[in-house]
Amino acid sequence: xxxxxxxxxxxxxxxxxxxxxxxxxxxxxxxxxxxxxxxxxxxxxxxxxxxxxxxxxxxxxxxxxxxxxxxxxxxxxxxxxxxxxxxxxxxxxxxxxxxxxxxxxxxxxxxxxxxxxxxxxxxxxxxxxxxxxxxxxxxxxxxxxxxxxxxxxxxxxxxxxxxxxxxxxxxxxxxxxxxxxxxxxxxxxxxxxxxxxx
Numbered sequence: 001x002x003x004x005x006x007x008x009x010x011x012x013x014x015x016x017x018x019x020x021x022x023x024x025x026x027x028x029x030x031x032x033x034x035x036x037x038x039x040x041x042x043x044x045x046x047x048x049x050x051x052x053x054x055x056x057x058x059x060x061x062x063x064x065x066x067x068x069x070x071x072x073x074x075x076x077x078x079x080x081x082x083x084x085x086x087x088x089x090x091x092x093x094x095x096x097x098x099x100x101x102x103x104x105x106x107x108x109x110x111x112x113x114x115x116x117x118x119x120x121x122x123x124x125x126x127x128x129x130x131x132x133x134x135x136x137x138x139x140x141x142x143x144x145x146x147x148x149x150x151x152x153x154x155x156x157x158x159x160x161x162x163x164x165x166x167x168x169x170x171x172x173x174x175x176x177x178x179x180x181x182x183x184x185x186x187x188x189x190x191x192x193x194x195x196x197x198x
Contacts (some may be wrong), residue, residue, distance in 0.1 A: 008170045011108070011131040017042040018110045021049055024090060025071075026053040026112045027105040028080065031104025032062030032134030038101070039069050051090060053083050054175045055108065080108055089110060091119035103129045107137035107148060110175030133195045137175040138166055146176055151197045163190065166197070 011019035015038040023046070025035050032054060039047070050071040055078070056063050067074055091098075100116055102109045107127050116126055135149040138157075145159025154163050157179065164179030171178060183189045 002011070003064070005114045006136050009168060010110070010170060010172070011130070012109070012128045015101050015103055015129045016047055016128050017175070018099045018127070022095055022098045023047070023101065024094070024098060025050060025051040025101045025103070026052075026083075026108065027052070027102070027106035028108040029061075029065075030059040030131070031102075031108065031129070032056070034103035034129040034131050035069070035101070036062075037067055047060060050051060051075075053077065053087055053090070055080055055083055055104075063129060080111055084111070084115065087115055088119065091116060091121060094119070094121070098125060100126045101129075102126065104131055104132050106130060107135070108138065110170075112173070114130055114175045115185075119198075136166060136197050137176045138164065138179040139171065139174050140164055140179050142181060146174070150177075151195050152193045153196050155179060155190060 015034045026198055027035055027142040047069045051073040052066055052071045053075045054066055056076060061106055063076060073075035102112045102120055113126060135151050138147045138150045138155060140160060140162060142162055143157060147155065147158040150166060154165050156192055157164055162181045163183055165182040167178045167180060169178045182191060
């Protein structure tokens with residue numbers, strides 16, 4: 001019998017070219033491969049009115065491949081936080097019929113989705129595809145701090161230092177999984193740490 005899926009957990013699809021005049025792509029790291037796969041199926045001139053915001057990560061891979069698509073605008077940022085003002089400005093100035101494509105890690109997809117919905121972009125105009133790391137963005141339910149790129153279970157809150165059980169419960173409002181203190185009864189009880197969200 002298959003395990004039940006967590007209802008709050010996002011479901012991702014596969015990017016595909018959509019009709020429209022304006023296309024905005026936001027991706028990090030391996031998300032560039034999803035854009036390249038879409039480009040192979042897109043009609044000629046598809047990227048003529050496309051804007052790509054890309055966070056390549058430390059290795060800087062895939063930048064040349066995305067630039068070769070010749071989008072009307074290409075922005076490379078060192079982190080999602082640094083690219084967020086550009087994304088918000090682009091969404092604020094968007095024309096009716098904008099198509100939004102989000103690809104890469106769950107942290108990027110969740111935060112970009114959050115910005116798009118706040119800007120009034122209709123969710124039916126947004127496509128998502130998960131690529132790359134399974135690292136999680138985790139909110140500590142105790143101090144409300146967010147810890148990025150969590151790969152272990154349990155994980156240490158980067159704000160208050162509590163040892164957190166990373167739950168599968170996902171908050172779309174916060175674009176984060178929830179973490180709860182795993183040893184609240186006895187702080188000396190420290191379970192072994194395993195790397196499971198790679």
